[in-house]
Amino acid sequence: MAEIDYIAQAKESAIAALVGLALTVPIVGLRTDSSGPDGMTIDVRMLDAVLLAIGIGVGHFMVNLARGLLQQRRRAAKPAIARAANLKSVAYFLGAGALVFGLVLPGLPFADRYVMDVGTLVLTYVMLGWGLNIVVGLAGLLDLGYVAFYAVGAYSYALIASHFGWSFWVCLPLAGAFAAFFGIILGFPVLRLRGDYLAIVTLGFGEIIRVILLNWYDFTGGPDGMSRIPRPDFFGLPFARSSPDGATFHEFFGLEFSSMHRIIFLYYLIFALALLTNVFTLRIRRLPVGRAWEALREDEIACRSLGVNPTNTKLTAFAIGAMFGGFAGAFFATRQGFISPESFTFIESAVILAIVVLGGMGSQIGVVLAAILLIGGTEIFRDLAEYRMLAFGAAMVAIMVWKPRGLLSNREPTVRLGPKPGAGS
Amino acid sequence: MTAPLLAVDRLTMRFGGLVAIDAVSFHAENQKITSIIGPNGAGKTTVFNCLTGFYKPTSGRLLLTTPKGEFHLERMEDFRINQRAGVARTFQNIRLFPAMSVLENLMVAQHNKLMRASVWSLAGLLGLGAYRRAERDAVELGRYWLERIDLIDRADKPAGDLPYGDQRRLEIARAMCSEPRLLCLDEPAAGLNPRETLLLNDLLRFIRDEHNAGVLLIEHDMSMVMEISDHIVVLDYGRKIAEGDPEAVRNNPAVIRAYLGEDEEESA
Numbered sequence: 032m033a034e035i036d037y038i039a040q041a042k043e044s045a046i047a048a049l050v051g052l053a054l055t056v057p058i059v060g061l062r063t064d065s066s067g068p069d070g071m072t073i074d075v076r077m078l079d080a081v082l083l084a085i086g087i088g089v090g091h092f093m094v095n096l097a098r099g100l101l102q103q104r105r106r107a108a109k110p111a112i113a114r115a116a117n118l119k120s121v122a123y124f125l126g127a128g129a130l131v132f133g134l135v136l137p138g139l140p141f142a143d144r145y146v147m148d149v150g151t152l153v154l155t156y157v158m159l160g161w162g163l164n165i166v167v168g169l170a171g172l173l174d175l176g177y178v179a180f181y182a183v184g185a186y187s188y189a190l191i192a193s194h195f196g197w198s199f200w201v202c203l204p205l206a207g208a209f210a211a212f213f214g215i216i217l218g219f220p221v222l223r224l225r226g227d228y229l230a231i232v233t234l235g236f237g238e239i240i241r242v243i244l245l246n247w248y249d250f251t252g253g254p255d256g257m258s259r260i261p262r263p264d265f266f267g268l269p270f271a272r273s274s275p276d277g278a279t280f281h282e283f284f285g286l287e288f289s290s291m292h293r294i295i296f297l298y299y300l301i302f303a304l305a306l307l308t309n310v311f312t313l314r315i316r317r318l319p320v321g322r323a324w325e326a327l328r329e330d331e332i333a334c335r336s337l338g339v340n341p342t343n344t345k346l347t348a349f350a351i352g353a354m355f356g357g358f359a360g361a362f363f364a365t366r367q368g369f370i371s372p373e374s375f376t377f378i379e380s381a382v383i384l385a386i387v388v389l390g391g392m393g394s395q396i397g398v399v400l401a402a403i404l405l406i407g408g409t410e411i412f413r414d415l416a417e418y419r420m421l422a423f424g425a426a427m428v429a430i431m432v433w434k435p436r437g438l439l440s441n442r443e444p445t446v447r448l449g450p451k452p453g454a455g456s
Numbered sequence: 457m458t459a460p461l462l463a464v465d466r467l468t469m470r471f472g473g474l475v476a477i478d479a480v481s482f483h484a485e486n487q488k489i490t491s492i493i494g495p496n497g498a499g500k501t502t503v504f505n506c507l508t509g510f511y512k513p514t515s516g517r518l519l520l521t522t523p524k525g526e527f528h529l530e531r532m533e534d535f536r537i538n539q540r541a542g543v544a545r546t547f548q549n550i551r552l553f554p555a556m557s558v559l560e561n562l563m564v565a566q567h568n569k570l571m572r573a574s575v576w577s578l579a580g581l582l583g584l585g586a587y588r589r590a591e592r593d594a595v596e597l598g599r600y601w602l603e604r605i606d607l608i609d610r611a612d613k614p615a616g617d618l619p620y621g622d623q624r625r626l627e628i629a630r631a632m633c634s635e636p637r638l639l640c641l642d643e644p645a646a647g648l649n650p651r652e653t654l655l656l657n658d659l660l661r662f663i664r665d666e667h668n669a670g671v672l673l674i675e676h677d678m679s680m681v682m683e684i685s686d687h688i689v690v691l692d693y694g695r696k697i698a699e700g701d702p703e704a705v706r707n708n709p710a711v712i713r714a715y716l717g718e719d720e721e722e723s724a
Contacts (some may be wrong), residue, residue, distance in 0.1 A: 311581075318580040319563070319570035322556075326564040329553035336508060336545050337565045337634050338538030347577075444557035446591075448599060448611040 040095050048088025055080040055087075122439050126396045133302055137295045147294045149410045151301055151366065155359055156406045158305035160386040160398035161312055162355030167384065168393035169312075169321065170348035171328025173230040176237025177383050179217075180210040180353035182244060182375035184360025189257045189370055190250075199263040203361050210357020211350040213240075218349035222342055225331075237380055244372040256371025263365045265296060297366050304362060308355045309395055315351070317445045324348050325393075325445075382406075389430050391437025400438050459521040461486040461670040462507075462638055467516035469502050469694075476502045478694040479516070484638065484687075489664055489671045491681045493705075494691035495714060500674045501548060503691075504640050507672075508545045509534030522637045539568050544636035546627045548643045548674075554616025558607055558626060561615050562598035565633035570594055601629040605659065621652035625659060632663060638670045639663060645677045653677065657684050682706065690714065 060080030065071045136142055136150055159181065166174045187209040191202045221232045244251045251257065262270065268280040270293035280296075281288045315321040323344045326334050331341055364370050386405055390397030404426065412422055430438065460483040469477040477499045484490040492500045505511040507518060509532055518529035520541050527541035537543050544565075553561050563570070573590030574580030580587045602608045605625040610618065615626060624644055631639055641660075645653050661684060664671055675681045681688065681702070688705045690698040692714040698705055705711055 314581055315577065318574055318577050319567050320574075320577050320580075322560060322564050323567050325556055325560075326553045329555055330551045332510075333547070333551035333553065334564070335510075335535045336538060336547075336551075337567065337630070338535050339564065339567045340535050340539070442555060442614075444560055444612050446559055446563055446595060447557075448559055448595070448602075448608070 040092060040099075043095070044088045044092040047091040048084045051087035052080065052084035055083045059083055122394075122396045122441065125400070125439075129396070129399055137298055144291065144294060147291070147298050149407060151294075151298045152410070153402050153406045154298070154301040154305050155363060156383065156386060156402040157399050158301065158308050158359045158362075159356060159383045160390065160402050161305065161308040161395065162352050162359065163383050163387050164390075164393060164395070164398055165312055165315075165324075165355070166348050166352035167387050169316065169328065170324040170345060170352075172345060172348060173226060174233045174349075174352070175230045175377075175380055175384065176217075176233035176235070176240075177352070177356055178375045178377070178379040179237040179240035180214060180356030181360040181363065181379065182240050182372070183213045183353075184210045184357030185364040185370050185375070186244060186251060186257070186360075187357065188361035188364045189260045192261045192365075193257070193259065196261070198267070199261070199361075199365055200266075203358060206361035207354040207357040210360065211354040214349040214351075214353025215346055217353075218346045222345050234377070234380075237375075237377060241372050241375050244375070252371075254371065254373075256369060256373070257364075258369045260364050260368050260370065262293065262368060263297070263300065270296065297362075301359075301362055301366075304358055308358075311351075311355075312395065320344065320347055322445055385427065389427065389437055391434075391439045391441075393442065394437060394439045397437050397439035459519075460484065461521060462672070463517075463519045463521070464503075464507075465517040465519065467503065467506060467518065468514045469499070469506055469511060470514045476694050477506070477513075477691075480689075480691065480694070480696045482689045482696065482699060484670050484672050486637070486670045487664055487668065488686040489660060489673055489684055490687045490689065491673045491675060491685040492689045492691060493675065493678070493681055494697075497693075498691040499694040500691055501642060502694075504545060504642055504672075504674065506530070507537075507640060508543060509537045520638065538634055538636070542635065542637040543640065544631035544634045544638075545640040546624075546631055546642055546644060548646065550620075550623050550627050552615040552623055552627055552630070555614055557612050558602065558615050558618070559595070559598050559611040561626060561630050562601060562633045563594055565630045566594045566597065566635075568634075597633055601633060604662065605629050606655075621648050621655075624648060624652075625656065628656075628659060628663075632667065632669075636669055638672060640672045640674075642674050643676060644673070645675055645680050653680055656680075660684055 056077070060075065060077050062074040062076060063071055064074045133150075133154070137147060142150075159177070162180075163174065163177045166172050166177070184206040187206040188199075188202045191197060191205055192199070197205075217233065217236050221229055224232060245254055247253065264270065265280045268278060268283050271279050272288050273279060273282075279288075280286075280292055286292070316325075323334065323339050326337075326339065327341060327344055334341060334344075363374070367374075382405060386398055386401040389405070390399070390401035405423070408426065409423055412418075415422060462484040464480060464482050464484075466479045466481055467477055468475070468479050480499075480503065482490075482492075492503060494500055502511065506513045507529060509529065513530050516530065520527040520529055520543065522542060524542070527537075529537055529541060529543065532541065553564065556564070570587075570590055571577075574587045598611075599608065602611055605622075605628070607618070607622055607626060607629075610622075615623065618626060624647075628639075628641065628644060644660075645656055648656060657680060660671055660673070663669060673681070673685065683702075685702055688698075688700065688702055689696060690705060690708070690711050697710045697714060698708045700708070
């Protein structure tokens with residue numbers, strides 16, 4: 032059954048070519064030309080039409096052939112278990128590679144300001160994706176308003192830092208705490224909801240936060256946003272050419288002043304924050320609360336029958352997810368120096384959720400891949416202008432068709448009795 | 457005489473106008489297998505749902521007496537019934553955590569113990585020794601039950617990939633991992649082949665004899681019920697129609713009538 036039936040395929044392709052001909056003759060073969068001296072004439076280009084139709088037929092044949100060969104190869108491929116073990120080691124190497132690449136990126140020759148900015152942006156979304164992954168991927172609570180916590184973190188940082196003048200390192204945990212607090216506030220009323228209903232309420236919550244930020248003019252500056260947010264310093268050393276109170280970063284380390292210092296520092300800052308999120312998630316997944324999240328996602332009623340408190344468990348998921356959103360928000364505020372409600376629209380929530388879903392729910396390295404693809408991809412394809420969103424949509428559809436469970440959706444048990452399979456092979 | 461493990465006193469459950477359970481009273485003893493039988497729709501599962509807090513009974517009392525104290529189950533929230541009183545249950549349609557591994561299923565059942573040991577995750581995040589020890593003990597308890605139900609080789613495989621009979625036994629092992637004083641089993645033999653039913657009988661006897669727990673069983677497989685029950689309660693249309701040891705129930709005319717229907721002449 033593995034043999035490819037060439038004759039049947041050739042027939043099919045011939046039919047495709049005929050259909051193509053029917054289309055190309057009127058569309059390509061006849062062309063009206065009104066630029067000539069004697070009014071409108073019809074320009075007959077039958078040769079082009081026929082060539083195009085033949086092209087369609089040949090293309091059709093080639094695509095079918097390729098598909099057939101691919102299927103043959105797949106049948107002959109390794110059994111599923113070996114593939115899963117393979118996928119695990121692939122994910123492992125991808126993770127290690129991404130970590131090393133992320134670390135050395137600022138030192139690479141092509142890392143100019145633009146590359147560093149894109150890198151920082153991608154890492155911000157990686158962090159947001161990892162934060163949301165706790166809520167959506169692990170606890171299975173569909174949250175469409177995650178950007179609200181990002182906004183709370185950003186505004187908490189901006190307000191505290193500009194009013195009290197506290198340093199970034201004091202404000203960062205505060206921003207996280209505020210966001211976690213809002214996570215609990217949101218969590219309480221919606222705990223009974225599940226699936227679609229929860230999604231709608233969280234969507235509404237995201238909008239409420241944005242509308243409040245937009246309208247509370249005295250407090251948040253409304254649509255004008257907040258500007259002159261203090262920039263981060265290197266543990267007390269500001270990134271400036273000179274400072275009235277003490278040494279600056281480049282003076283202290285005896286370097287030439289460069290505006291890149293701050294950019295690179297910001298890059299490493301978000302790198303560290305994202306890594307913290309990742310390590311935290313990987314650790315908490317192995318703790319009873321992490322297992323309870325996953326168990327709640329699988330079957331809430333069974334959880335109740337085993338004495339797992341669903342209220343507390345869901346609230347911790349919401350709060351911890353929100354906290355990392357808040358950290359990312361504080362970073363966003365200090366990087367931009369300016370924030371406004373414009374930055375926290377629903378589309379942001381949708382993009383973050385898309386990163387989590389495309390990456391494969393609950394998969395850490397999958398989130399990185401999806402963030403690079405979605406955020407880096409849209410940056411790289413900026414030249415395509417209006418077709419950018421088309422490419423974005425096409426990529427999403429393609430992934431959903433071929434990888435409906437996400438790019439990397441391989442679940443590792445959090446605790447094992449036996450040795451790891453595939454280790455070393 | 458000491459108080460029974462579970463005393464159900466005039467338990468009534470109404471859904472609107474429908475009386476699902478009507479003033480049912482019975483006892484379940486520690487280290488005994490008590491079966492609840494009855495035709496479809498007799499209210500057996502409703503009794504379970506009241507016991508485990510999934511329904512709040514309309515009236516009546518459910519008193520559980522254990523060395524830890526007395527618990528009024530009808531007043532407790534569902535998850536606290538397992539957490540505090542030590543009542544665990546399985547479900548008629550198996551409810552495992554299919555994407556999680558077999559061992560992880562057993563670890564979730566020890567959630568409260570491990571949560572205390574991890575000091576609400578703080579000690580766990582820091583990786584303190586006390587938590588590590590508690591986790592190792594939890595894995596050992598999991599290993600003990602997996603050896604008992606003969607699933608030790610599949611400990612790291614997703615629970616959803618197990619065959620049906622193994623899933624049934626795993627669900628019982630999972631309930632036992634929460635170290636309950638009363639184990640409620642809702643039709644554990646449904647869909648099992650005769651060999652698997654025998655394995656299940658062994659497991660239930662083992663739990664009764666070795667684990668200082670009472671077993672409450674709903675079952676349709678009469679040969680199994682008659683073989684392993686110490687005490688049988690028969691329900692029909694929400695009422696208790698008979699009670700006693702297997703021999704007495706088997707010969708009780710009211711039970712025969714409920715199961716086989718009345719003879720034409722008798723009812724006429």
